[in-house]
Amino acid sequence: MERFASLVAALDGSNSTLDKVAAMRAYLASEPDEDCAWAVYFLAGGKPRSLVATRLLREAAREAAGVPEWLFDECYQTVGDLAETIALLLPESREAPDSRDTLAFWMQSRLLPLRDLDPESARASLIACWQRLDSWQRFVFNKLITGGLRLGVSRQLVLRALGEASGVDARLIAQRIIGFTDRQSTPDGARYRALVAPAGGDLIAGHAGALLPYPFMLAHGWEPGRADGERAADWFAEWKWDGIRVQLVRRQHGLALWSRGEELLTDRFPEIVSAGQALAPGTVLDGELLCWASGAARPMDFAAMQTRIGRLRPGPATLRQTPARLVAFDCLEHQGVDLRGQALRLRRQALLESLTLAAPDPERLCAAPALEALTWTERADLRDAARSAGAEGLMLKRLESPYVMGRSRADGGHWFKWKLDPFSVDAVLIYAQAGHGRRAGLYTDYTFAVWDGSAGEAPRLVPFAKAYSGLTDAEIREVDAIIRRTTVERFGPVRSVEPTLVFEIGFEGIARSGRHRAGVSVRFPRMLRWRRDKRVADADTLAMLQGLLATSRG
Amino acid sequence: MRGDLVVLRPEGLYCEAGGFYIDPWRPVDRAVITHAHADHARTGHRRYLAAEPAREVMHARLGRVSLQTLQWGESITQGDVRVSLFPAGHILGSAQVRIEHRGEVWVVSGDYKLEADPTCAAFEPVRCDTFITESTFGLPVYRWRPDAQTMAEIASWWADNAAGGRASVLFCYALGKAQRIQAGLAAAQALVGPIVIHGAVAAVNAAYREAGVSLPDTRTATDWRRASGGEAPLVLAPPSAAGSPWLSRFGEASLAFASGWMRVRGARRRRALDRGFVLSDHADWPGLMQAIEASGARRVIVTHGFEAAIVRHLSERGITAQALRTEFGGEAGAEADGELAAEPVGRDQAHPAIAATEPSPRQTP
Numbered sequence: 001m002e003r004f005a006s007l008v009a010a011l012d013g014s015n016s017t018l019d020k021v022a023a024m025r026a027y028l029a030s031e032p033d034e035d036c037a038w039a040v041y042f043l044a045g046g047k048p049r050s051l052v053a054t055r056l057l058r059e060a061a062r063e064a065a066g067v068p069e070w071l072f073d074e075c076y077q078t079v080g081d082l083a084e085t086i087a088l089l090l091p092e093s094r095e096a097p098d099s100r101d102t103l104a105f106w107m108q109s110r111l112l113p114l115r116d117l118d119p120e121s122a123r124a125s126l127i128a129c130w131q132r133l134d135s136w137q138r139f140v141f142n143k144l145i146t147g148g149l150r151l152g153v154s155r156q157l158v159l160r161a162l163g164e165a166s167g168v169d170a171r172l173i174a175q176r177i178i179g180f181t182d183r184q185s186t187p188d189g190a191r192y193r194a195l196v197a198p199a200g201g202d203l204i205a206g207h208a209g210a211l212l213p214y215p216f217m218l219a220h221g222w223e224p225g226r227a228d229g230e231r232a233a234d235w236f237a238e239w240k241w242d243g244i245r246v247q248l249v250r251r252q253h254g255l256a257l258w259s260r261g262e263e264l265l266t267d268r269f270p271e272i273v274s275a276g277q278a279l280a281p282g283t284v285l286d287g288e289l290l291c292w293a294s295g296a297a298r299p300m301d302f303a304a305m306q307t308r309i310g311r312l313r314p315g316p317a318t319l320r321q322t323p324a325r326l327v328a329f330d331c332l333e334h335q336g337v338d339l340r341g342q343a344l345r346l347r348r349q350a351l352l353e354s355l356t357l358a359a360p361d362p363e364r365l366c367a368a369p370a371l372e373a374l375t376w377t378e379r380a381d382l383r384d385a386a387r388s389a390g391a392e393g394l395m396l397k398r399l400e401s402p403y404v405m406g407r408s409r410a411d412g413g414h415w416f417k418w419k420l421d422p423f424s425v426d427a428v429l430i431y432a433q434a435g436h437g438r439r440a441g442l443y444t445d446y447t448f449a450v451w452d453g454s455a456g457e458a459p460r461l462v463p464f465a466k467a468y469s470g471l472t473d474a475e476i477r478e479v480d481a482i483i484r485r486t487t488v489e490r491f492g493p494v495r496s497v498e499p500t501l502v503f504e505i506g507f508e509g510i511a512r513s514g515r516h517r518a519g520v521s522v523r524f525p526r527m528l529r530w531r532r533d534k535r536v537a538d539a540d541t542l543a544m545l546q547g548l549l550a551t552s553r554g
Numbered sequence: 555m556r557g558d559l560v561v562l563r564p565e566g567l568y569c570e571a572g573g574f575y576i577d578p579w580r581p582v583d584r585a586v587i588t589h590a591h592a593d594h595a596r597t598g599h600r601r602y603l604a605a606e607p608a609r610e611v612m613h614a615r616l617g618r619v620s621l622q623t624l625q626w627g628e629s630i631t632q633g634d635v636r637v638s639l640f641p642a643g644h645i646l647g648s649a650q651v652r653i654e655h656r657g658e659v660w661v662v663s664g665d666y667k668l669e670a671d672p673t674c675a676a677f678e679p680v681r682c683d684t685f686i687t688e689s690t691f692g693l694p695v696y697r698w699r700p701d702a703q704t705m706a707e708i709a710s711w712w713a714d715n716a717a718g719g720r721a722s723v724l725f726c727y728a729l730g731k732a733q734r735i736q737a738g739l740a741a742a743q744a745l746v747g748p749i750v751i752h753g754a755v756a757a758v759n760a761a762y763r764e765a766g767v768s769l770p771d772t773r774t775a776t777d778w779r780r781a782s783g784g785e786a787p788l789v790l791a792p793p794s795a796a797g798s799p800w801l802s803r804f805g806e807a808s809l810a811f812a813s814g815w816m817r818v819r820g821a822r823r824r825r826a827l828d829r830g831f832v833l834s835d836h837a838d839w840p841g842l843m844q845a846i847e848a849s850g851a852r853r854v855i856v857t858h859g860f861e862a863a864i865v866r867h868l869s870e871r872g873i874t875a876q877a878l879r880t881e882f883g884g885e886a887g888a889e890a891d892g893e894l895a896a897e898p899v900g901r902d903q904a905h906p907a908i909a910a911t912e913p914s915p916r917q918t919p
Contacts, residue, residue: 440820
């Protein structure tokens with residue numbers, strides 16, 4: 001634990017990518033395989049299933065620190081991170097820290113067993129663990145429980161360090177690491193050794209064995225003018241859907257559905273599983289998962305999918321109300337052969353061929369339609385029509401491009417998303433709450449309101465969206481100062497402020513909602529800009545939002 | 555409250571019986587100043603009263619203002635009250651203001667810390683009926699470690715950087731913190747190489763030395779460049795120098811900030827700093843509680859900081875407490891941006907002592 005805590009300190013204490021890779025490489029080269037397995041697991045974003053209920057963790061911390069609940073909460077609001085708040089509040093331990101046991105030992109013998117303890121024993125165990133650790137180690141220990149180390153270490157960086165430490169091609173490790181951080185699995189020495197074993201024919205075999213997907217290919221944003229000098233005929237166009245990106249893996253002995261975050265979704269979408277069974281073994285499809293009623297012309301909005309994805313084992317009612325459809329747009333493996341090196345043109349043929357042959361229920365599994373628009377002008381028109389098709393724009397892909405990991409920079413990029421301009425309204429900031437992590441203690445999360453004059457009374461502000469992104473650091477500091485100056489009331493962590501600030505709020509979609517006071521909910525709201533030129537009275541109205549609702553219905 | 559010896563007016567904290575303000579934020583006739591930081595010592599008052607050890611820094615900050623000073627514990631009559639000043643341990647000459655009126659005693663703390671500081675007199679508890687205390691770090695997550703430990707950490711970071719051929723840039727408030735670090739490192743015999751100071755720090759150093767505070771030798775950036783034998787320096791600069799051309803001359807550097815706010819990781823991360831050293835001139839939570847207890851006050855009035863938390867905590871312990879909203883730097887969590895902005899570097903032409911003592915990089919040979 002001591003070594004791992006030092007590694008976390010080194011990663012946290014530098015802003016240099018080189019330093020971070022060097023620190024990880026040194027750790028991986030010197031620590032036992034079991035420890036490397038756990039370190040990679042956590043650095044690559046793994047989080048064990050809940051070890052201790054947060055409530056219990058807080059209670060144990062309050063007990064050990066002798067701090068009442070309200071004061072603990074005040075501290076948490078300022079620090080913005082539970083693991084850190086606890087580490088800062090606990091008194092220095094009387095004994096010298098004794099944290100030499102290995103990370104794997106801490107995990108196997110102290111952390112994982114917490115799950116099976118009754119609350120009283122778990123609390124005692126937590127306090128005993130804290131007593132063995134110094135303040136920084138306690139922070140790291142708590143983070144292993146709460147998850148989210150957030151060290152500015154991307155998966156890519158972990159792969160680089162693994163590659164450098166083992167001498168194995170990082171791209172090969174990228175293949176093997178898929179599934180490594182899955183919640184159901186536990187890292188161990190053997191799995192780490194498999195991760196960094198010398199190259200040799202394990203690729204397809206290994207994949208097939210575990211029903212693993214391929215690293216996902218991602219798209220760049222399309223810039224206006226990107227089409228200059230490009231022949232429209234070299235590009236394939238399809239709708240950009242607002243769903244969940246998945247790979248459907250069908251192999252000899254089974255089928256798996258993976259999200260881009262490498263979460264296994266198989267059990268959550270039985271209708272996709274049964275449609276996918278029709279595919280020939282040795283087929284991997286890439287596509288977008290949407291909620292889509294049989295016979296409907298367009299998918300349901302994203303809110304439906306948000307509810308649906310939360311159902312771990314959906315019952316008949318859920319399956320009836322929010323049936324899923326996989327719109328497949330790529331074929332990565334066909335008849336057991338890895339197609340990723342081939343051109344999209346050929347992969348598209350393989351996709352159509354697989355589906356024609358298997359003939360699954362087309363309501364549940366279908367190929368993304370090619371959009372027949374042969375000039376750039378026609379495509380621009382199509383993009384404008386995306387909203388009425390229930391899409392959020394166009395995808396443009398080079399027909400001759402291979403399928404690569406991440407965002408390809410070759411030839412200026414292969415895949416592009418050309419999204420619709422967001423909806424936008426001018427709204428008034430009325431509540432603020434402090435942020436988390438690097439925004440701890442700064443008021444960065446805001447609630448926005450528009451005018452409602454419908455009651456025939458004096459117009460009043462009704463909240464309709466929360467947003468926390470889109471401002472520069474300098475703007476955030478300025479807004480933070482204004483919020484503190486104009487606070488009217490405090491409700492726990494939230495402050496109400498005098499309405500003085502107007503922002504242009506952008507969002508991707510809008511739907512009717514019974515749960516929101518304004519009667520609408522918006523998708524992915526963010527601040528487009530601070531309208532210093534506008535007075536509060538100039539902000540938009542609820543009637544205007546309702547108008548947008550009508551437009552978006554097509 | 556009606557009948558209180560010190561009340562809040564739009565100009566600032568006011569003692570009616572004495573006819574003076576304490577650290578007012580609008581121009582007044584008579585101002586008693588607890589210390590020379592810009593959010594407490596503002597320009598534009600007609601007459602100033604401060605502690606004698608603050609004389610040099612007051613003049614360095616405010617120019618040739620009309621300034622009367624008191625020795626520690628010396629008292630004078632102002633209107634119907636007796637006024638005296640006692641060390642607050644915050645920076646050189648920082649004072650608590652003791653006001654006595656018909657047998658009732660009030661103390662206004664200004665900013666204070668309980669830790670020993672080689673550059674100023676130690677905080678002295680003053681018994682009183684009502685204690686007006688700051689609360690900048692008034693949450694139990696704020697607890698400081700011994701200075702010696704922090705100085706050793708700074709020295710070790712400096713040595714690591716020197717070994718890697720990097721400069722060590724340590725941002726700190728130019729008045730108080732910078733001098734405490736210089737004296738602290740010297741006392742710990744932890745000077746790894748030359749200390750290079752920003753012009754804003756140089757001006758304050760001169761005032762400190764004038765007042766008899768012993769500081770180690772330092773260099774200006776120009777001296778350092780001329781004399782440089784390749785030794786990696788410790789650069790002390792105010793936070794506002796971040797990203798300035800002045801800083802770029804030191805080449806590859808590790809950036810750190812010395813402040814109580816560095817106790818919380820998020821505060822360091824959003825500044826993209828390599829290191830944060832937890833070093834504050836304000837009292838931490840145990841320090842605040844200790845000072846409040848030592849004052850023996852029956853009533854505590856809490857200003858600038860985490861007022862609500864302290865008021866509730868004291869109330870739960872049977873002490874009468876209330877919050878007062880002042881305009882001193884740093885409301886809870888605001889990271890004393892007031893104090894940061896108050897560091898007069900480049901933008902503040904009102905302080906001739908601090909006006910560029912450093913040539914611009916272009917002029918250096």
